[in-house]
Amino acid sequence: MPPHDTKEVKVGVLGATGTVGQRFILLLSQHPYFVIHALGASSRSAGKRYSQAVTWKQTSPVPAAVRNLVVNECKPEFFKDCGVVFSGLDSDVAGDIESAFRIAELIVFSNAKNYRRDPHVPLIVPLVNSSHFAMVPQQRALHSPPLKNGFILTNANCSTTGVVVPLAALEKAFGPLESCMITTMQAISGAGYPGIPSLDIMDNVVPYISGEEEKIEWETLKILGGIADDGDNGLKAFDMHGKHPLRISASCNRVPVIEGHTECVSVRFARRPPPSPQQVREALAAYTSDAYALGCPSAPRHTIFVHEEADRPQPRLDRDYQMGAGVSVGRVRQCRVLDIKFVVLANNVAIGAATSSILNAELAVLKGYIPSHST
Ligand SMILES: NC(=O)c1ccc[n+]([C@@H]2O[C@H](COP(=O)([O-])OP(=O)(O)OC[C@H]3O[C@@H](n4cnc5c(N)ncnc54)[C@H](OP(=O)(O)O)[C@@H]3O)[C@@H](O)[C@H]2O)c1
Numbered sequence: 001m002p003p004h005d006t007k008e009v010k011v012g013v014l015g016a017t018g019t020v021g022q023r024f025i026l027l028l029s030q031h032p033y034f035v036i037h038a039l040g041a042s043s044r045s046a047g048k049r050y051s052q053a054v055t056w057k058q059t060s061p062v063p064a065a066v067r068n069l070v071v072n073e074c075k076p077e078f079f080k081d082c083g084v085v086f087s088g089l090d091s092d093v094a095g096d097i098e099s100a101f102r103i104a105e106l107i108v109f110s111n112a113k114n115y116r117r118d119p120h121v122p123l124i125v126p127l128v129n130s131s132h133f134a135m136v137p138q139q140r141a142l143h144s145p146p147l148k149n150g151f152i153l154t155n156a157n158c159s160t161t162g163v164v165v166p167l168a169a170l171e172k173a174f175g176p177l178e179s180c181m182i183t184t185m186q187a188i189s190g191a192g193y194p195g196i197p198s199l200d201i202m203d204n205v206v207p208y209i210s211g212e213e214e215k216i217e218w219e220t221l222k223i224l225g226g227i228a229d230d231g232d233n234g235l236k237a238f239d240m241h242g243k244h245p246l247r248i249s250a251s252c253n254r255v256p257v258i259e260g261h262t263e264c265v266s267v268r269f270a271r272r273p274p275p276s277p278q279q280v281r282e283a284l285a286a287y288t289s290d291a292y293a294l295g296c297p298s299a300p301r302h303t304i305f306v307h308e309e310a311d312r313p314q315p316r317l318d319r320d321y322q323m324g325a326g327v328s329v330g331r332v333r334q335c336r337v338l339d340i341k342f343v344v345l346a347n348n349v350a351i352g353a354a355t356s357s358i359l360n361a362e363l364a365v366l367k368g369y370i371p372s373h374s375t
Pocket of ligand 1: 017018019021041043044045087089090093094111112156189190192194348349352353
């Protein structure tokens with residue numbers, strides 16, 4: 001990985017007091033060039049020092065650099081000096097707030113679902129589809145009024161993120177997939193804080209997470225698909241994997257795990273005969289991301305760690321590997337219905353949320369999308 005010589009970039013965090021926001025604070029407080037400059041949350045928190053506003057749920061203390069920062073309301077005027085704004089906002093409010101920040105020529109990296117389906121907003125899992133940054137100029141140009149710097153870029157739903165990484169590795173090695181079945185066992189931190197009541201989740205599995213199955217089935221196509229000409233108008237569009245239709249069926253469950261989403265995945269390849277389990281293991285282990293190759297400091301060295309043990313990955317043992325920035329896969333074996341099945345584990349608050357946003361912002365710096373006056 002090449003060394004970076006990037007100057008400091010001031011950053012803001014919206015939703016800084018929430019589950020994802022706290023992970024942003026932890027990661028950014030150790031970042032080599034992003035420097036926390038402004039924090040935002042609801043009017044309940046605004047005006048308080050961060051340490052008073054937050055219900056801190058991390059295993060290390062509130063970083064000294066932010067403890068006394070005063071939390072603001074999520075208004076662009078408080079973030080105007082920020083080269084990058086990270087958003088861990090509740091989706092009930094993220095739409096309007098992120099839009100106001102974009103109009104104010106700010107660059108927003110969002111975890112919320114609101115703009116993931118926007119035809120001009122890239123939905124980027126940084127270990128998979130950094131090429132979708134190519135849609136940023138079109139988003140700026142088609143905005144009314146056109147923008148010089150501002151744009152919104154989102155990362156994916158936390159379960160989508162875990163599964164698209166091995167799927168991308170398999171398509172890169174063996175060509176298009178035809179179908180995919182996914183069953184998730186999702187941690188309770190995925191629902192934010194305080195989230196699901198303890199009496200509903202202890203000693204229990206809840207076989208429903210509102211909207212989650214549709215997100216996995218739709219977002220995966222946008223992420224794994226390419227960018228194509230949108231008719232003869234000179235515009236580009238996400239092709240939604242349209243050249244090789246991919247059928248995906250997801251079933252989502254909430255389980256009494258605090259952090260780390262586990263997913264059981266079966267896939268069918270277009271190519272016949274399909275690869276063997278050993279070929280699949282080798283392809284997964286060999287997969288490297290653009291984020292790592294380009295030198296993003298937060299990129300995991302091993303994009304996918306392939307376990308040989310029969311009983312791994314497990315959330316408690318594997319969620320913090322590489323600070324939760326990579327994805328763990330195990331139990332790669334033949335599927336009697338489709339071709340190959342395996343188990344994926346991804347840390348929902350790290351690569352499933354804050355780490356993805358930070359990696360996307362690092363890619364934006366490397367690709368020249370962060371204006372130089374903010375450094
Ligand atoms: N948790 C995950 O694993 C995960 C993974 C991927 C994506 N996401 C997405 O990331 C976002 C945040 O999730 P979370 O789990 O961190 O939620 P959370 O713990 O409920 O935190 C929500 C944050 O939004 C702020 N907020 C709420 N209402 C607001 C308002 N009216 N104006 C300004 N700020 C407001 C809260 O501030 P106060 O403290 O002041 O109320 C808090 O900082 C959601 O869109 C979620 O879908 C979450």
